[in-house]
Amino acid sequence: MNDKRDGKVEQVVDTLRAEITGLVLVPGQVLSRPALQERFGLSSTPLRDALIRLEGEGLVEIRPQSRTTVSLIDLEAAHRAHILRRALDMEVAQLVLSADAGPTLDAMAAVLERQAQLLGPDDRDAFDALDTEFHLLQYLCVGMEELWRMTQARSGHINRIRRMNLAARDNTSRILEDHRAIHAALVAGDPAGVAQAVRHHLTRSANTVGPLREVNPSFFR
Amino acid sequence: MNDKRDGKVEQVVDTLRAEITGLVLVPGQVLSRPALQERFGLSSTPLRDALIRLEGEGLVEIRPQSRTTVSLIDLEAAHRAHILRRALDMEVAQLVLSADAGPTLDAMAAVLERQAQLLGPDDRDAFDALDTEFHLLQYLCVGMEELWRMTQARSGHINRIRRMNLAARDNTSRILEDHRAIHAALVAGDPAGVAQAVRHHLTRSANTVGPLREVNPSFFR
DNA sequence: CGTGATCAACTGATGCATCAGTATGTCCAT
DNA sequence: ATGGACATACTGATGCATCAGTTGATCACG
Known part of the structure; x- marks a missing residue:
C-alpha cells in the first residue's frame, strides 16, 4: 500500500469494507462501478484499484467483462x-x-x-x-x-x-x-x-x- | 487474484519475483516501465497491476510520479x-x-x-x-x-x-x-x-x- | 414447452493521451 | 564551495475511449 497513490483509494476500501462486513452490502449484491465512481468522486482507475484490493481481501468477486458482486461467505x-x-x-x-x-x-x-x-x-x-x-x-x-x-x-x-x-x-x-x-x-x-x-x-x-x-x-x- | 484477468500479469509477477529474489535484479535497481512493457509484450495497465502486486509483496518500491525500484532488503x-x-x-x-x-x-x-x-x-x-x-x-x-x-x-x-x-x-x-x-x-x-x-x-x-x-x-x- | 442460436446491451480490461508530481542539472547569490 | 531557485525531462497516475467478453431477451425449431 502506497499512501501517496492510495490515500483516496484506501478511504474507499475502508468504507466499502465496513459496509460489507456490516452487512449493509449483502453477499451476492451487485456493485455498480458507475454508481461507486459517482458516490466516491473518483474515476475508473482508482476505483478499479479499490475493488482489486477488496477482492484480495475476499470481500468482493470481480467477474471479468461481466460484473462485480459482494462475495458470498466462504x-x-x-x-x-x-x-x-x-x-x-x-x-x-x-x-x-x-x-x-x-x-x-x-x-x-x-x-x-x-x-x-x-x-x-x-x-x-x-x-x-x-x-x-x-x-x-x-x-x-x-x-x-x-x-x-x-x-x-x-x-x-x-x-x-x-x-x-x-x-x-x-x-x-x-x-x-x-x-x-x-x-x-x-x-x-x-x-x-x-x-x-x-x-x-x-x-x-x-x-x-x-x-x-x-x-x-x-x-x- | 483473478485468473481470467491476471494470467499474463501473474507470469510477469512470477518472473520478476524470481529475478528479484535471485538477485538478478539487485536492491535499489531502477525498473523501467517502458522496457518492461516491451520485454513482456503488455501495455501500461497490466504492467501496473503486476508492479502493484510486487509492491504488495515488498519486492519493489513504487514512488508515485517518480520511479519504481527493486526494494532494499528490510x-x-x-x-x-x-x-x-x-x-x-x-x-x-x-x-x-x-x-x-x-x-x-x-x-x-x-x-x-x-x-x-x-x-x-x-x-x-x-x-x-x-x-x-x-x-x-x-x-x-x-x-x-x-x-x-x-x-x-x-x-x-x-x-x-x-x-x-x-x-x-x-x-x-x-x-x-x-x-x-x-x-x-x-x-x-x-x-x-x-x-x-x-x-x-x-x-x-x-x-x-x-x-x-x-x-x-x-x-x- | 424446451432448447439452442442470435443479437444487443452491459460490464470490466486495456490502451494511450494527458495530468500531476519528482528529480536532476544549471545558474545565480552568498 | 554551498545553498536556493528555476526549468526541463522524466516518471507514474489518471481519465476516457475502445476493446473483449458476458448476460439476458427474443426468436426459431423440433
Missing part, C-alpha cells in the same frame, strides 16, 4: 483466517512474555475493566472494539502491528459471520473470562499457561454457522 | 515474515497430528532421503526446493495451501538474504537434522515434541545478516 476461507489468527495470537503472546510488557499488561487490564462494564447484549459494538484492542495491544507490544493488520485484512468472512451472530447469542461473559485467563498467564510469566489460555480462547471463538446458514442460505458459498 | 519485514512463518508452521504441525497424515508422513520421509543425498554446498537449489517441499507437504495435508502461498508472498526479504548466504556457509546437514526431528515427532504423535522441534528449527533458521551487510551495505534499508 466457510473455508473463514476457517483459514481463523487458523492464521490462532497461530499468530499464540506466537505473539509468547513474544510478549519475552518483552518489556509492563505498560501493555496495564493497558490490557484497563481494557478488561471496561469490558466488564459492557457485559450483556446491548453494547456489542463497544465490547467488540475492546475485544480488538485487547488483542491489538499485544501485537503492538512486540512491534507486530503489520501482522495484526494482515489478519484483519483476511477476516472479512469471519467478521460477517460474527455480525450475523451478534443478535443471536450473548458470549460477552465468556470472552471476558477468556481474556482474564490470558492476562493472568501473561502476568504470571507462564509460557505453557499462556499457550493454553490463548488456544482455549481462539478455539472457543470459532463461530457457529449452521443456524445462520438456514436463515440466509443465499449468503453462503 | 530486516524488520524479514523478521515479521519469519515470525509469521514460525507461527504457522507450529499451528500446521499440530493440525497434521490430528489429521489422517499417513501418506504425508511417507512423502516427507521420501523428501528426507533425497535431501540426504544432496548434503553439502553444491546442490543448494535442489536442496532448497526439497526444503520447501518438506514444509509444503504439511500445509497441503491440512488443506492450508493458501496459507503457505501467503507466507511465500511475504518472504522476498528473507529469500534474498538466503540467496546471499548461499555461498557463505553450508547448513544443509543442520537443516536435515531438524527436519528429521520434526518428522520423528510427527510420527510419534507427540504434540509437545512437535512444537519443540518446529520452534527449534525455525529459530535456528533465522539467517545471519551482519557479514552480508558489510559486503553489500547498499542492499539494505
